[in-house]
Every structure is written in C-alpha cells, then in structure tokens.
Amino acid sequence: MIGKYVNDMRSFNRFYTGILGLLNTHILESRFSLPEVRILYELYHNNNHTARHIIDILHIDKGLLSRMLVKFEKEKLIAKIRSSDDKRAVLLSLTKKGIAEFEILNKASNDQVMQLFKNLDDQKLTRLTHHMKEIQRILSAIK
Amino acid sequence: MIGKYVNDMRSFNRFYTGILGLLNTHILESRFSLPEVRILYELYHNNNHTARHIIDILHIDKGLLSRMLVKFEKEKLIAKIRSSDDKRAVLLSLTKKGIAEFEILNKASNDQVMQLFKNLDDQKLTRLTHHMKEIQRILSAIK
DNA sequence: TAAATATAGTTGATAAAGTCAACTATTTTT
DNA sequence: AAAAATAGTTGACTTTATCAACTATATTTA
Numbered sequence: 001m002i003g004k005y006v007n008d009m010r011s012f013n014r015f016y017t018g019i020l021g022l023l024n025t026h027i028l029e030s031r032f033s034l035p036e037v038r039i040l041y042e043l044y045h046n047n048n049h050t051a052r053h054i055i056d057i058l059h060i061d062k063g064l065l066s067r068m069l070v071k072f073e074k075e076k077l078i079a080k081i082r083s084s085d086d087k088r089a090v091l092l093s094l095t096k097k098g099i100a101e102f103e104i105l106n107k108a109s110n111d112q113v114m115q116l117f118k119n120l121d122d123q124k125l126t127r128l129t130h131h132m133k134e135i136q137r138i139l140s141a142i143k
Numbered sequence: 144m145i146g147k148y149v150n151d152m153r154s155f156n157r158f159y160t161g162i163l164g165l166l167n168t169h170i171l172e173s174r175f176s177l178p179e180v181r182i183l184y185e186l187y188h189n190n191n192h193t194a195r196h197i198i199d200i201l202h203i204d205k206g207l208l209s210r211m212l213v214k215f216e217k218e219k220l221i222a223k224i225r226s227s228d229d230k231r232a233v234l235l236s237l238t239k240k241g242i243a244e245f246e247i248l249n250k251a252s253n254d255q256v257m258q259l260f261k262n263l264d265d266q267k268l269t270r271l272t273h274h275m276k277e278i279q280r281i282l283s284a285i286k
Numbered sequence: 287t288a289a290a291t292a293t294a295g296t297t298g299a300t301a302a303a304g305t306c307a308a309c310t311a312t313t314t315t316t
Numbered sequence: 317a318a319a320a321a322t323a324g325t326t327g328a329c330t331t332t333a334t335c336a337a338c339t340a341t342a343t344t345t346a
Contacts, residue, residue, distance in 0.1 A: 193323075193324095194323070194324060195322085195323060195324085198323095205323080205324070205325090206324090206325075206326075206327095208324090209324060209325055209326080210325090210326090212324095213325090226323095229322090229323080230323095231322065231323040231324065232322090232323055232324080233323080233324070
C-alpha cells in the first residue's frame with residue numbers, strides 16, 4: 001500500500017525539519033538571514049550568476065532578492081556587472097570580502113555539523129551519508 | 144576523513160531543503176501558515192497539550208504561539224481548558240471543526256507526497272523509505 | 287520590420303512572521 | 317513566608333515575504 005510510504009516520508013520530513021532547524025540556529029545568530037546565506041552560497045559556487053538564475057534555484061521572490069542584493073552591494077560583498085549579452089540582466093559575483101565572509105559562515109556550518117557528528121562513529125557516518133546519497137539519487141529522478 | 148561526511152550531509156541538507164520547500168508550497172496556498180499547520184498536527188496527534196509542550200517540540204516563540212492559539216480559538220478550531228493541576232497552564236484540544244480542517248490539510252499533504260511518488264515504482268519507494276528510517280534511527284541517537 | 291508580448295530587475299506599499307521584554311497569575315524552591 | 321521560577325498574554329518592534337507597478341531591454345509575431 002502506497003499510503004504507508006507516504007506516511008513514512010512525512011514522518012521523516014517532520015523529523016528532518018527539526019534537524020535542519022537545529023543546524024540553522026547558528027546561522028540565525030550570524031548577521032545574515034537564511035536566504036542571504038543561501039544566496040552567498042550560490043554566488044560562491046558559481047560566479048556570474050544572474051538574479052534570475054538565483055530565483056530559479058532558490059525560489060525566492062524577485063523583489064526580496066533585489067533588495068538583498070542591494071544590501072550585499074552596499075556592504076561590498078558582491079559586485080554587479082551588467083551583462084553585455086543581455087543588457088537587462090546583471091552578472092553577480094562575490095568580492096574578496098564576500099568570499100571571506102562566506103568562508104567564515106561556511107566554516108561555522110561545518111563545525112555545526114561536526115558537532116552533530118561527535119557521538120557517531122565512522123561506521124555510522126558512512127551509513128548515514130550513504131542513505132542520504134541514495135535518497136538524493138532516488139528523488140532526483142522525479143524532476 | 145570526517146570532512147567528507149560533513150560535506151555529504153550539507154549537500155543532502157541543501158537538496159532536502161528544496162524537497163521540503165516543494166512539498167510545503169501547497170500548504171502556503173492554504174489559509175494556514177507552516178507553523179500553524181505544525182501546531183494543528185501536534186494537537187491532532189496528542190490531545191491536551193499545553194502551549195509549553197508545543198514550544199518545546201516545535202521551538203516556536205511563545206508570544207507568536209500565544210497569538211496563533213488566539214486566532215485558532217476565534218476560528219473555533221481549538222478549545223482551551225485551564226488545567227486543574229496547574230492553573231497557569233491551559234490544555235489545548237482541537238474542536239470537531241479543528242479536526243475536520245486538519246484532516247483536509249492532511250489529505251492535501253498526502254496527495255502532495257503521492258504526486259511526488261508517482262514516477263517511482265514500489266521497489267524504489269521501499270528503498271527510499273528504508274533510507275529515511277535509517278537516517279532517522281542514526282540521528283535520533285545524538286540527542 | 288513595426289507592434290505586441292515577454293523578461294530582468296527595481297521600487298513602493300503592505301502584510302505576515304518572528305523577536306523581545308514587560309507583565310499577571312500561579313507554582314515551586316529556599 | 318519570601319524569593320525565584322514558570323505558563324501564558326500583550327505591546328512594541330524588526331525582519332521577511334508578497335504583490336503590483338514600473339523601466340529598460342529582448343523576443344516574438346503579424
């Protein structure tokens with residue numbers, strides 16, 4: 001019965017919402033909001049994103065994004081360069097300062113996960129991440 | 144190296160944040176907010192919760208919760224009864240209307256997951272939920 | 287190719303969500 | 317019995333998010 005699977009997934013979703021909440025607490029103590037961190041992440045890993053691209057990936061409101069980018073620019077975390085291909089669009093990239101800031105956040109996030117792992121031995125971690133990869137693999141197929 | 148595991152988990156977290164976002168879109172189209180739905184869920188599954196209990200489970204601000212409960216009461220979704228054991232505390236329970244409303248939401252959430260599952264065969268679903276349960280089991284140990 | 291339509295991004299007005307501290311009424315601790 | 321702690325409410329405020337209107341440029345289509 002498929003309903004059983006549905007219940008299992010929903011149970012997991014509630015559980016994992018708690019885990020994600022736990023891991024996000026430290027970020028909320030930083031000077032960045034969660035969506036801000038996600039934007040920085042995208043820019044760190046892929047230079048010359050456009051705002052549109054970020055909207056598509058993160059499903060964030062374009063008005064909200066625009067304002068956050070203005071804030072980032074004011075703080076000199078990002079640079080905006082108008083695209084020569086499409087003059088409506090703006091190419092976004094982290095500045096050195098932006099990169100440095102992100103790396104601090106990133107380090108803190110790693111530490112946070114590390115903390116979570118501290119009572120798990122190597123075998124458990126191997127299994128844990130194996131299960132995660134499998135879920136990712138299975139669910140990626142449904143796009 | 145433990146750093147590998149950390150990266151794997153963080154990759155999964157980003158991925159699964161997207162899945163949860165996808166599944167929550169329909170809820171955000173309902174007349175309830177996400178935390179409101181989570182509260183209704185708790186009350187549906189455990190009668191005579193106190194507000195404190197819900198705060199501990201959902202890590203929600205008590206001011207915010209208090210207001211949401213007022214809203215629920217106005218809409219006759221919940222009933223509040225002052226505890227006789229502890230007269231500061233209030234016991235919360237869903238009314239018939241609250242139960243009915245929750246069941247509608249719950250049905251919609253099930254349908255949403257069902258939709259996600261529609262391209263996955265039974266074997267994949269068995270595996271998927273197996274991995275989820277294992278993750279839940281491993282991570283539950285770190286409390 | 288000119289007109290209509292669509293898209294990228296910005297801005298203003300608002301609404302919804304979340305935070306924080308002060309406060310009342312109890313209960314528990316010392 | 318006084319002091320400290322807890323449950324819940326309320327008010328003031330900040331942060332996030334939503335939505336529509338708008339400018340500038342690109343793309344489509346008649």
